[in-house]
Amino acid sequence: MTGMSSASQKVRHLELGLSDEQAINMYTQMVKARKFDERILLLQRAGKVNFHVSGIGQEVAQVAAAFALDRDNDYFLPYYRDYGFVLSVGMTLRELMLSVFAKAEDPNSGGRQMPGHFGHKKLRIVTGSSPVTTQVPHAVGIALAAKMKKKPIVSFVTFGEGSSNQGDFHEGCNFAGVHKLPVILMCENNQYAISVPIHKQLAGRVADRAIGYGFPGLQVDGNDALEMYRVVKEARDRAVAGEGPTLIEAMMYRLSPHSTSDNDLAYRTKEEVEEHRAKDGIPKFKQYLIDCGIWNEELDAELLAKVRKELDEATEYADNAPFPAPETTLLHVYANDSAQRGNR
Numbered sequence: 001m002t003g004m005s006s007a008s009q010k011v012r013h014l015e016l017g018l019s020d021e022q023a024i025n026m027y028t029q030m031v032k033a034r035k036f037d038e039r040i041l042l043l044q045r046a047g048k049v050n051f052h053v054s055g056i057g058q059e060v061a062q063v064a065a066a067f068a069l070d071r072d073n074d075y076f077l078p079y080y081r082d083y084g085f086v087l088s089v090g091m092t093l094r095e096l097m098l099s100v101f102a103k104a105e106d107p108n109s110g111g112r113q114m115p116g117h118f119g120h121k122k123l124r125i126v127t128g129s130s131p132v133t134t135q136v137p138h139a140v141g142i143a144l145a146a147k148m149k150k151k152p153i154v155s156f157v158t159f160g161e162g163s164s165n166q167g168d169f170h171e172g173c174n175f176a177g178v179h180k181l182p183v184i185l186m187c188e189n190n191q192y193a194i195s196v197p198i199h200k201q202l203a204g205r206v207a208d209r210a211i212g213y214g215f216p217g218l219q220v221d222g223n224d225a226l227e228m229y230r231v232v233k234e235a236r237d238r239a240v241a242g243e244g245p246t247l248i249e250a251m252m253y254r255l256s257p258h259s260t261s262d263n264d265l266a267y268r269t270k271e272e273v274e275e276h277r278a279k280d281g282i283p284k285f286k287q288y289l290i291d292c293g294i295w296n297e298e299l300d301a302e303l304l305a306k307v308r309k310e311l312d313e314a315t316e317y318a319d320n321a322p323f324p325a326p327e328t329t330l331l332h333v334y335a336n337d338s339a340q341r342g343n344r
Contacts, residue, residue: 012226012288013226013292016226016229016230016233018067018229020292020294023289023292023294024289024294025067026063026067026088026229026285027282027285027286027289027295028303028307029059029066029084029087029088030059030063030084030225030281030282030285031282032084032087032093032307032310033055033059033062033063033083033087034056034282035304035308035311036083036087036093036096036311037052037054037055037056037059037083038056039311039315040052040054040100041054041256043100044260045260048101048319049101049102049115051114051115051260051261052100052116052260053080053081053114053258053259053260054081054254054256054257054258054259054260055082055083055254056254056256057190057252057253057254057276057277058081058084058190058252058254059084059281059282060084060222060223060224060225060228060252060282061186061188061220061222061223061225061228061250061252061281062078062082062083062084062088062188063084063087063088063225064225064226064228064229064232065085065156065158065186065228065229065232065248066084066085066088067088067229068228068229068230068231068232068236069154069184069236070153070236071088071089073152073153074124074153074154074155074156074236075124075126075139075142075146075154075155075156076123076124076125076126076155076156076157077125077126077128077135077136077139077142077156077157078118078125078135078158079128079132079135079158079159079160079163079188080114080116080117080128081116081160081188081254082118082158083096085158086118086120086125089123090120090122090123091107091118091120091123091125092314093310093311093314094313094314094317094318095107095108097315097317098111098317098318098321099111099113099116100115100318101318101319101321102115102323102324103321103323104321104322104324104325104328105321105322107119107120107122108120108127109127110324111323111324112324112328112329114130117129117130126138126142132159132162133159133163133164133166133168133169134168135157135159136157136159136168136169136172136173136185137168137171137172137175138157139155139156139157139172139183139185140155140172140176140183142155143155143176143181143182143183143239144175144179144181146181146182147179147180147182152240153182153240154182154183154184154236154239154240155182155183155184156183156184156186157183157184157185157186158186158187158188159185159186159187159188160187160189160190160193161187161188161190161191161193161198161201161202161206161249162192162193162194162196163193164202164206165201165202170209172185173185173209173210173215173245173247174213176213176215176244176245177210177213177214177245178214180215180243180245181239181245182240182242182244182245183239183245184232184236184245184248185245185246185247185248186232186247186248186249187207187247187248187249187250188222189206189222189249189250189251189252190252190254191252191253192254192258192267194262195258195267197268205217205219205249206219206247206249207247207249209247210245210246210247213245215244215245215246215247216235216238216246216247217246217247217248218231218246218247218248218249219249219251220248220249220250220251221250222250222251222252222281223251223279223280223281223284224281224284225281225284225285225288226288228250231248232248234246235248252281253276253279255273255276255277255280286300
């Protein structure tokens with residue numbers, strides 16, 4: 001929003017086709033994702049859950065992208081930090097908690113997968129796996145199917161800048177470019193591939209790699225919710241019009257450690273983290289809503305109380321929910337397996 005007049009800032013979401021209610025809902029999902037993340041970090045330190053991969057600092061781009069898509073029809077292939085994204089396309093805090101606690105009711109994998117490995121058939125969230133960027137060729141394949149069936153939908157896939165160096169990314173981009181497929185590829189550039197800083201990963205911009213594959217690549221401020229919304233919405237419009245893929249590089253910063261197994265201060269300083277915390281897009285979007293006259297501190301306090309209550313209920317439910325039966329480890333391993341096979 002730099003360089004815009006106060007008046008134009010106040011109607012920016014309306015100009016982009018977002019109602020006041022939708023803009024507030026975007027902020028709500030950002031807050032939910034942030035508070036969920038913070039809660040899980042506490043639960044892990046308390047020994048209640050085993051592991052967590054955090055997405056703190058990346059929620060704004062995720063939520064904005066989700067709101068720019070057709071959340072009733074498009075297909076989604078998120079990567080393991082995308083709590084803001086999956087909440088925005090329909091997952092609940094209870095479902096995420098069931099996953100973290102590895103309980104039988106977990107809709108992602110029935111408690112079989114690590115947290116952050118999303119998969120929800122009803123919501124068209126395609127199951128992810130631990131090897132990074134394998135979801136890119138899958139997204140391209142779904143886009144090919146959509147084109148062959150002449151369906152006006154897109155597939156949307158996310159990944160980190162470190163994994164954009166993997167072969168899967170380049171093969172997926174090449175195929176998508178050749179066949180002009182309706183896929184949006186969003187790199188969440190959080191500046192670190194675990195402990196490797198960006199200057200040791202990349203000599204150029206991720207977005208510029210799209211040029212070699214024959215489609216647009218854009219670098220965007222991932223802390224600017226409305227600019228992220230605009231860019232993803234335009235990419236979707238291009239895709240359904242038959243104009244092919246778009247690569248979006250959302251610039252952001254991972255404020256938390258890579259995971260609960262990571263000591264991030266071994267490779268970066270507190271000062272660096274605090275410098276980027278000051279650029280956090282969530283309080284910026286909150287202030288934008290206040291400046292528009294559609295939000296205030298009283299409403300914010302009510303939202304935080306509501307989210308905390310929802311988190312408390314989700315935590316209690318997931319903590320007390322049953323674990324998967326031991327024999328279910330044999331299910332989904334062999335072709336044509338069944339409950340009977342699993343009970344042997």
